[in-house]
Amino acid sequence: MNDLSSRPARSSLTADLVGLIRRKPVAPADLEAAALFTLDAVANSLAGHNSEPGRVLMDWWRARGVSNTAPEPARLAFLMGALCHILETDDLHRESVVHPGCVVVPAAWALAAPRGASGQAFLTAVLHGFEAATRVGMAVGPAHYRIWHNTATCGPFGSAMAGASLLGLSDEAAVHALGNAGSQSAGLWQFLETGAMTKHLHAGHAAEAGVNAAELAAFGFTGPPQILEGEKGFFRAACPDADPAAVLRTPDAPWQLVRTSIKPWPSCRHTHPTIDAAAELRRRLLADGIGLDAIETIEVSTYAAAIDVCDRPVVQSDYEAKFSLQHTAAAALSFPEVDFAAFGAAARQSCASLAARVRIETVDPWASAYPVHWGGKVRLRLANGTELEAERTDAKGDPEAPLGREEMVEKAAMLLRHGGIENPAPLIDAILGLAASPALPDLAFG
Template identity: 55%
Template sequence: MSLTTELVRLIRSRPIGEDDLERAALFVVDTLACAVGARDTVPARAIAAVAPWGTGDTGRKAFHFGGLAHILELDDLHRTSVTHPGTVIIPAAAALAEAGNADGRAFLTAVLHGYEATCRIGNAVGKAHYRVWHNTATCGPFGAAMAAAHLLSLDDERTVWALGNAGTQASGLWEFLAAGAMSKHLHTARAAESGVLAALLAREGFTGPALILEGEKGFFVGLCPDPNPSAVLAEPSAPWQLALTSIKPWPCCRHTHPAIDAAIALHGRVAGRPIAEVSIGSYRAGIDVCDRPQPQEPYGAKFSLQHCVAAALADGRVAEASFGGEARERLAGLRAKTTLGLDEAVNAGYPGAWGARVTVTLESGERLEELRTVCKGDPDYPLTREELTGKALDLFTLGGMARAEAGRVIEAVYALAKGAPVGRLFSECFAAPAGRASAAAM
């Protein structure tokens, strides 16, 4: 029996409780808010021009939603797989749920199934995969196909075909970071669309390779120097992978968040006191992606550990305004005093724990240090429903939606767990007018 077949059976055999559906609804609120909040940006305008939501094409709708959801860098993150599953799974499921007049419970079940497939495969790719490949882009199509298969009522065989053809479309390279290009948003857009197309084709009898993961010319051989295939089916009774996923409080790369939390804790202790040096200890993947001492544009600043720590130390918080030109210029001196290096203890915990150590040396010679092994929004330190609702309200209004309307949308999503119909919930959100495009989230 193929690994993909076993994965499909494992996912479909798992019980789903009321709390699972309610938790899934929280992630839908978060992902939808991230997408709507990004509407007034240059990359969102480009995506809307090429793939508008209102085309009636489910693949293109998934592309639209998936692309927008990743722009603000506020979307969710599954630590051990290093994926942003919501940006891929929820757009794919949303497009098909609206097209098929699904009820909320079927939609949220599809979301749970999709997270499970993406994250379990992501758990198996090995650390070296992430050096070149963006895990969300490569593992996301599997989850999008799995979610779509549930909403299309595909049997196990056709679901395996769908995952096989989702896997053969897997791609997404990190090269965009060197140029500060917009490709990362294309990664989530295409992953969502690829999964939908693979499932729709499977419904029509279009076959796919069952050995897409472990085959001699399959996913692990082609893209993964150090895979761990056994992780795909490991711990079958563990909580749903969605429950092990983090929700972001800060609008920047998740690799920066533990250092931000540590720096915020230091903010009050260093305020008004001259700083001689700042040292950040991180893990290898965080350094590979976020070692950017002097970022030249907003998106680069969101991937700069040096900049994010400087902002948190200076201001005690990190917000969208922390990455603009004024903030980058104001914080240049503090960034120049900041060094980044590998912390062996922190590195040993990754990816099970995303940690950071921040040490501030004052001009007086006093040293102040904070260590974080978890950060705000992780399953072990979650946002409350009230905090998540507040984040979502701010994002919906940022995207041009009236606050009262945003509140109604949020409550409508929460009601999906009780079986409320999906209806045109997502279409109503993406039909709302957006304001002038901004380069701030490029």
Template identity: 60%
Template sequence: MTSPKAHAADAAPSLTRRLVTHARAKASSGDDLALAALFVLDAVANTLGGRNSEAGRLLLRWAGNGPLAPASPAETGARAFLMGGLTHILETDDLHRASVVHPGCVVVPAAWAMALRTGASGAEFLRAVLEGFEVTTRVGMGVGPAHYRIWHNTATCGPYGSAMAAATLLGLDEDQSVHALGNAGSQSAGLWEFLETGAMTKHLHAGHAAQAGVQAADLAALGFTGPPRILEGDKGFFAAACPDGNAELVMSGPEGPWQLALTSMKPWPSCRHTHPAIDAALDLSATLKHMSPDEIHAVKVETYQAAEDVCDRAHATSEYEAKFSLQHCVATALENGEVTLASFSDEARVKAQRLASGIEIAVVDPYASAYPADWGSAVEVTLTDGAVHRAERSHAKGDPEAPLLPPDVVRKAVDLMEFGGVASAEELAEAILALPLSDRLPELPIFG
């Protein structure tokens, strides 16, 4: 016999259904679509730039070094996987602070692959991107800090957003979309253990999250059912993986702007947790540039707990570990006055190691209590003569409070695409920014 409690639960709309209803009903303006196009440009530039890396070349070998036609559902999922993996390699893709999710590397590949197959217009594609960002970040807003200490939020929350984007482009109704998100969420996975050795697994996380959503949406279109209470159910996502999660946060502030508008863009190719400290260190570098390393007595970085958990790495033994090292990032910023793709090479790590090895990391307020709403840091340099120089950041460059301007985003995108070997980078950037008025998506030279 079914209990009254079960009947009441069945009668109330599930959290997944409320998410779908919210995303579908939210109005989008021309400005929203234009901003979405800017984020798509950032993601695609990361995709193409990611080809010029060891992990990128391995992913291309997996794909057969030839075009993956978007004609069938299986090929669409494989294309989303490849694009997702490539997009997350260089560590310059976007980041949504409140959810600690990189939405672009999951949502844009899934939407792009599906839009190519369905023949969607640029505006239809961008609308799906807005909805995908909305869903994946809202799920992430509720998972809690304990989830993030073990689980990679982009991997676990990403499938919900890729499923939403794909479902929209397939024209699925609300019931079908709920099934798609239910089955996508049941594929949530992705652990931080890869950081212990600097393994390539993080790229797999983004690729799988993109592919899982595409496959779930395609199956839902055929009538394949999924659990409607995948988020809040007794054996659902929050119960399984979010010990201090708060499901109520998933639907908080529904009248606010699109979550895409609250997403940050990265100016530097390293973990976003290092960026507030990089920003502060670059400020100090102008003061210190005429000094020798021997004149620096001590360097202290003040930050929040998640930054220490993920990026406290005084001795980075690889390029990827250096991207997740507060010490290396701050040292190279102080010494060189810039942080670029070359700042993580073997030579750069050796050069920065002397200073990096002595940098102290401290979790203190106001940064500890402000996180995750605000990601801030301070860098304090004490010289051998006793002088102290300090710079503080409540936000990092690229946050909504200190956004990259469109010309800066275009310049970054062109540089990344040229790094990836794209000959016509400026033309491709223009085509992506013109998507709100385009009949179709431009071709991407993924295999170049």
């Protein structure tokens, strides 16, 4: 491998980002948080098998004759990343609108496992990867998100940074890795028009791109240091209202991983404030003995990005339902739990009448608070003129309204059982104990 550390670095945002990340101290609590987020991502990957896109991915994986005992890291990162993003229950960082876990954890796992890296080295790489992906994501600006999928475009920076940590790359080599990862940034929202499986490809590619870029950098393969701010770089090409200063802003803030939200419900994160508020209203209706037939209209107040992605009055598949404010509002009012079954064919049919009564609008304070706060309000107008409303400043699972450790473990166990693991406790314990473990537990993707 070539030592790139002797080559003078050209001043760049990427070089400063690498320096910022590597100077941040890692406390035991940070490693514990990274283990919980790793558990969430791994559980999502293994649960993703049990889905139509997951079965297609596994058919593709087996057809390629990939060895399950020693798969090529970049390909394994692709598979784990794609599977992780299928069920819409993976994590989300609000300010960047990036799902870092489905990109960073697969990349780190694919590189760490075959090298026998320690659990602490792996968890440190996860912290580094989350930081890079989300700091770039916070800088892209809202206009980028209207066309580009931030997880796909910003994720490669995170997977490359995690790889740079695990491979022990010099600062200079890490800059080259991020430069080449950023040059592979891609991922458009057009798939929403038909509900195609492309979103899962986005996460897989972002994980794979960073692994390839980091491994190549270890051999001396160079990349553009000014990939972010250059005249022909990422911000100029795809971010009309970029905020480059956000990449390095508040360098002494806690790790961005602990600012990342965990999803309690299997749908687009933009729907979660609506689900939470509507679930409260369901409980109030039940307590007062009021049936759903008494509801004349349902008003959902939210922010523009939620409407851009999730304004879907009529849904014809599980996936479309997960990206529908109308369906999720109706489901939260109809069912005691908004689980996987709440998006199936029977649930869609039973919710259709209620979903047709939903009206959505962009209203302050929710509109101006986004993306720092993802909130909203649901108001019911009943046939007798009564109005009931509930609002959320933040979604359940956000840092301001976090899931407890036991809730996260229960969620992981549910996902792992959904993926066919009848006794998930040993794997859960192994992942939560990574900080003191000499190696990663085995995962089977055969």
